[in-house]
Amino acid sequence: MSDYNVGDLVAEFLHQVGIDVVFGVVSVHNIPMIDGLGRRNTVRVAPARGEMGAGHMADGYARARRGLGCFVTSTGPGAANAPGAIVEARFGSAPVLHLTGQTATADLDEAHGAVHDVPHQLPMLKSVSKSAYRISNPDQAFGILVKAAAEALTPPMGPVSIEIPIDVQRANIKRPDQLDNIVLPIQKPDAGDAASLDTIAEMAASAKQPVLWCGTGAKFAREPVQRLAEMGFAIITSVNGKAVIPEDHPMSLGAFHAPPAVEELYKSVDLMVIAGGRMRGHETRDLTLKPPERRVQIDIDPEANGRTYTCDHFHVGEAGAALEALADRLEGRMNVAGDWKQTIAATRETVHAAFCKTLGPYVGFPAIIRDVMPADALWVRDITISNSTWGNRYFPLNEPEQNIYPVGAAIGPGFQMAIGAALAEGNRKVVAMTGDGGFYLNMTELWTAVQEKADVVVMVMNDAGYGVIKDIQTSMYGGRHFAADPIGPDLEGLAKLAGMPFWRVGKLDELGPHLKAAIDVNGPALVEVDMTKFGPYPPYFAPPPYASKSK
Incomplete structure (x- = not known):
């Protein structure tokens, strides 16, 4: 037997x-x-x-x-x-x-x-x-x-x-x-119908100011996206598609796909190719964003056709393979406007300057954190007001796998996702940013991080409540902050109980040194940013278009 x-x-x-x-x-x-x-x-x-x-x-x-x-x-x-x-x-x-x-x-x-x-x-x-x-x-x-x-x-x-x-x-x-x-029966990525790709290539070859929107399905298609960027496509991504190419690339607008300056840019764009992305309501102001009028969509799911925005041409195919085939067809054929690259650079500068004005006392945080983080570190976030403002967008990354966050917008998963990311092969540091509310949801996993020696820095942005929810309550419910102030433990005491090092940040000049010290720890470390010492973010939540109907 x-x-x-x-x-x-x-x-x-x-x-x-x-x-x-x-x-x-x-x-x-x-x-x-x-x-x-x-x-x-x-x-x-x-x-x-x-x-x-x-x-x-x-x-x-x-x-x-x-x-x-x-x-x-x-x-x-x-x-x-x-x-x-x-x-x-x-x-x-x-x-x-x-x-x-x-x-x-x-x-x-x-x-x-x-x-x-x-x-x-x-x-x-x-x-x-x-x-x-x-x-x-x-x-x-x-x-x-x-x-x-x-x-x-x-x-x-x-x-x-x-x-x-x-x-x-x-x-x-x-x-x-x-x-x-074992050979897993995974179908080779299919670029899709050749004639359909020829049609897209003809549309792109005549475009003077083209844009490529990369979603989740295209996030690992670096080589063809890089080629298309060099040919003259401006690159815009969903949040989950961040860093399909390095975000310092001169043709990249990163995940800034919906601010006023970009929406103004869309008026002059004569072709948008949407690859592996839904242009979902969560990232298009509940579908009120006005994208360029001439649109092509590439998606592996035929049912994605017209699900959010309609398009002039829909192509069924795996996004990466389709973009590679498109780049092959466009080699030597693109003829973009001579000032298109300068237009993208100016738009990026305008967007960044306007965005920084919305961050109030936290405007210095992205640069300080980016400066002390290793270049290849993984940037994991929870859904917290710091992430919904700058963490998702105004934080440059070089590789798509560095970008990990709850796409479904739940609070709580970020810290656990960071533990898993830290235990993946690669020996890369993980920095996880979470709010206090999300952290409390699953803080028992601190002991998992300690037991497994996960190389993760947990940075808790502590505003003593559900900051995002309070902003919504202020915008739509008369400022009544019901059930939005959960109390939590003293984080220094919690870190001591778990046996991990701890730092508290109460002013801006402490952020870099304290975070750097935590990053230098070989294993888990906890950093609390006491947001009550910095003050609140300026209001950032805009009520959706259905709000007036639901009051």
């Missing part, structure tokens, strides 16, 4: 597909998988303090390494703690494999009241995952693992869940020979 079981198969499979860290919470219905990982000792198990935290760590890990991440939960309540993290991975197109247990097959879907048996676990996971599967018998295990990993990594990438009943995990099987040479 073989002593190799499905839990062992899971452990070996994860190693063979290149995963070196798995996040999770051990529990009764996932022990065979955790045990298989532990006995083999080829994949590190990082025990999180909660399943949602584990999921966000796997997400940050996946984004930092441009590869597959994985987290393990238990059945029922454990699996039910995961959807918040799965939803964020879906928003961010992060390839994450979620492995969870299930009750024994004899109890499945029978409402027997077995431990952790909750109804409709698989439909719950399907509702938030890119796809979700159940391994109903041991013979299915290898095939479903391969299929799930490939789906997670196939554009549009995203989280895939698998539930494995406990008796299936324990079942002895013959080790699959295919484990020795």
